[in-house]
Amino acid sequence: MNVLFLEYPKCTTCKKAKAWLETSGVAFADRHIVEENPSAAELGEWWKKSGLPLKKFFNTSGLLYKEQGLKDKLPLMDEQEQLELLATNGMLVKRPLVIGEDFVLVGFKESEWAETLKP
Secondary structure, eight states, X not given: OEEEEXXXXXXXXXXXXXXXXXXXXXXXXXXXXXXXXXXXXXXXXXXXXHTSOGGGGBOTTSHHHHHTXXXXXXXXXXXHHHHHHHTTOGGGBOSOEEEOSSOEEESOOHHHHHHHHOO
């Protein structure tokens, strides 16, 4: 299985997730989420594939999220506006992300990753 792994290399959770992928033998392509921020189209596709609420794609604990007051603004925005906002800065996107052919994992939950990525 080969997946796309989106990370922010300085993020400790991303480091743990990457180490888990490597020790679990999961083949992956690495992508820096800030240097190569996902587009609104990519995010929309991944969101639909994930089956999760769009809010789960926001890094709600991040400084940028808090500085922009998004907790109050997001409920007033439609889904396309939210996707376009996410596409403006990789630091707004919850990480790490793992994109597979028929799944998307948002954030690192080892048990969920083990279940989804088992060989």
